Amino acid sequence: MKLADPDIGEGIGGPIQHGGNLSRARALFRHAPEPWIDLSTGISPHSYPHSPLPGNVFARLPDVASAEKLKALAAAAYGAPSVAHLAAGPGTQILLPMVAGLVARKGHAAVLSPTYAEHARAARLAGFEVMETADLDRLKDADLAIVVNPNNPTGRVVPRADLLALAVIMRAKGGLLVVDEAFMDVSEASSVTDAVDGGGLVVLRSFGKFYGMAGLRLGFVISHPELAAKIESRLGPWAVSGPALHVANEALGDARWQQAMRLRLKEDAARLDALLGTAGIPVTGGTSLFRFIRDPSAQAIFRHLGERGILVRRFEERLDDLRIGLPGESGWARLEDALKTIRTAM
Numbered sequence: 060m061k062l063a064d065p066d067i068g069e070g071i072g073g074p075i076q077h078g079g080n081l082s083r084a085r086a087l088f089r090h091a092p093e094p095w096i097d098l099s100t101g102i103s104p105h106s107y108p109h110s111p112l113p114g115n116v117f118a119r120l121p122d123v124a125s126a127e128k129l130k131a132l133a134a135a136a137y138g139a140p141s142v143a144h145l146a147a148g149p150g151t152q153i154l155l156p157m158v159a160g161l162v163a164r165k166g167h168a169a170v171l172s173p174t175y176a177e178h179a180r181a182a183r184l185a186g187f188e189v190m191e192t193a194d195l196d197r198l199k200d201a202d203l204a205i206v207v208n209p210n211n212p213t214g215r216v217v218p219r220a221d222l223l224a225l226a227v228i229m230r231a232k233g234g235l236l237v238v239d240e241a242f243m244d245v246s247e248a249s250s251v252t253d254a255v256d257g258g259g260l261v262v263l264r265s266f267g268k269f270y271g272m273a274g275l276r277l278g279f280v281i282s283h284p285e286l287a288a289k290i291e292s293r294l295g296p297w298a299v300s301g302p303a304l305h306v307a308n309e310a311l312g313d314a315r316w317q318q319a320m321r322l323r324l325k326e327d328a329a330r331l332d333a334l335l336g337t338a339g340i341p342v343t344g345g346t347s348l349f350r351f352i353r354d355p356s357a358q359a360i361f362r363h364l365g366e367r368g369i370l371v372r373r374f375e376e377r378l379d380d381l382r383i384g385l386p387g388e389s390g391w392a393r394l395e396d397a398l399k400t401i402r403t404a405m
Contacts, residue, residue, distance in 0.1 A: 078099035107270040107316065139253070146290040151239070170189065238251055241265035261280060277303045339401075350382070350383045
């Protein structure tokens with residue numbers, strides 16, 4: 060295969076730092092056909108089919124009773140010990156620096172990498188000196204340890220026993236282990252939400268990825284009640300919007316839909332693996348919401364698909380890596396056609 064053009068790394072428009080940046084993709088691939096198929100995120104293409112929003116939902120402040128119902132449903136869905144162990148906010152992104160700020164000693168933070176880049180950035184914003192490492196044991200020396208589990212983008216899973224042992228170490232020194240379980244909804248791994256009462260441990264859960272509604276902006280902190288109360292205090296009143304309360308209260312209580320969607324996403328991931336395999340692109344990891352590829356031809360694959368209006372996630376610092384999300388129903392045929400010609404084009 061021939062190498063991709065040099066502008067894949069530092070050229071036209073620069074690297075795409077996060078998934079979903081279609082304006083940057085259009086700048087990179089000016090002649091790509093529209094509409095774009097965005098496979099650069101780990102968001103489900105199947106949004107939760109909520110009932111119509113009430114007519115006054117935008118005119119009124121979010122209802123307190125609905126907010127309390129949301130916390131109760133989320134605590135049950137995510138396995139929190141009680142409602143008091145949970146705080147809800149407008150997406151985990153805004154919660155990251157708040158959680159990092161819970162650690163009194165702003166010394167060293169260690170992030171198990173490669174992973175979602177915003178964790179390291181949030182720790183730096185909170186005043187930590189940050190180290191990114193692939194060695195779990197090195198997290199033991201930090202004041203703030205961060206693990207994304209299952210990992211984005213590789214799909215790596217750290218065993219529950221290892222996480223709980225690390226939480227004990229963090230607790231003994233007054234530090235904190237943050238476990239981001241944004242993709243736990245589609246994983247068979249064991250969550251650690253039930254263990255937060257011991258202290259030294261905070262778990263983050265994201266609503267939008269599994270329910271296909273990232274634009275709703277809803278996330279949760281699960282921790283010891285004292286820490287959860289601190290987060291709620293910093294968020295202030297009405298942290299979750301009225302529309303988000305309406306949708307999430309339906310979705311979190313809909314166990315039948317959740318079960319069916321897990322199966323559907325698993326089938327979609329297997330279908331994507333088969334398409335990629337036929338094109339000679341081996342899948343090396345991921346979850347049922349995204350697939351991970353590590354291949355020397357990653358940049359050429361990115362270019363080939365981008366020229367055909369299909370955006371996948373590349374990584375400036377790891378040029379052999381790609382993350383590919385699931386197409387919606389209208390995207391499968393175009394992706395299959397693009398992959399049929401990938402060998403001859405490269």
